Amino acid sequence: MGVSREQAAENRRAIVAAATQLFRERGVEAVGLSELMKHAGFTQGGFYNHFKSKAELVAEVLASAMAEKNAELVESAKAPVDESTTALRRYISWYLSQAHRDNIDDGCPVAGFAGDAPRLGAEAQSHFAGGLDDQITIVAGLIAESGSLAAAGERLTLRERAVRLHCELVGALVLSRSVARAAPVLSNEILENVQRHALASEPGPQIAEETLAHPRSRPSGAAIRKGNK
Numbered sequence: 001m002g003v004s005r006e007q008a009a010e011n012r013r014a015i016v017a018a019a020t021q022l023f024r025e026r027g028v029e030a031v032g033l034s035e036l037m038k039h040a041g042f043t044q045g046g047f048y049n050h051f052k053s054k055a056e057l058v059a060e061v062l063a064s065a066m067a068e069k070n071a072e073l074v075e076s077a078k079a080p081v082d083e084s085t086t087a088l089r090r091y092i093s094w095y096l097s098q099a100h101r102d103n104i105d106d107g108c109p110v111a112g113f114a115g116d117a118p119r120l121g122a123e124a125q126s127h128f129a130g131g132l133d134d135q136i137t138i139v140a141g142l143i144a145e146s147g148s149l150a151a152a153g154e155r156l157t158l159r160e161r162a163v164r165l166h167c168e169l170v171g172a173l174v175l176s177r178s179v180a181r182a183a184p185v186l187s188n189e190i191l192e193n194v195q196r197h198a199l200a201s202e203p204g205p206q207i208a209e210e211t212l213a214h215p216r217s218r219p220s221g222a223a224i225r226k227g228n229k
Helices: 005-026 033-040 044-049 054-078 087-095 098-102 109-113 122-146 158-178 184-201 221-227
Strands: none
Touching: 005 033, 005 044, 005 054, 005 109, 033 044, 054 087, 054 109, 054 122, 087 122, 087 158, 087 184, 098 158, 098 184, 109 122, 109 158, 122 158, 158 184
């Protein structure tokens, strides 16, 4: 008796979910198909009923992880804040928190897959690049909505400020995770220092004086993925 279309779709989702967890925990290259399918609750032979290759699975994992987390970030940005803070400051505090550092399974996929990205296939790299670009656009929106002023004498555009800030956050998170077991004090120090600097650079609600380019004046992440196909 064959598997229904609905069950097949559910099985595929289970494989993607298992792959996402293992890839985040161990890295893409360290996870074999046998271990992956066992973790998902299936035999290895069933893998090819859903995917032509591991590269195809990896691409779907990247596409799904980026889309889901970026949608969460957009929804979080919409959540109300009191007059003492901004959605941007809330985002910075969450991103560089110990809780986010320790939540590798469900944290930012850019930080989670940054180490693997250079060795992935073209389609997976395209999804990674598109997701990163979308995150920068989200951060640019948070900066614009916060009304925080550029530093005195600074000539950066909104896009440039967003790129700089997001790279600072991702780099700190990746480095903090890299030493969390061997040097937990150093790991916390990285998070605390970069968070303090980032928050000081975005001091709170103000009236923006600079003319800010709309973040969507650049191609979206979806456009990047389409153009790289």
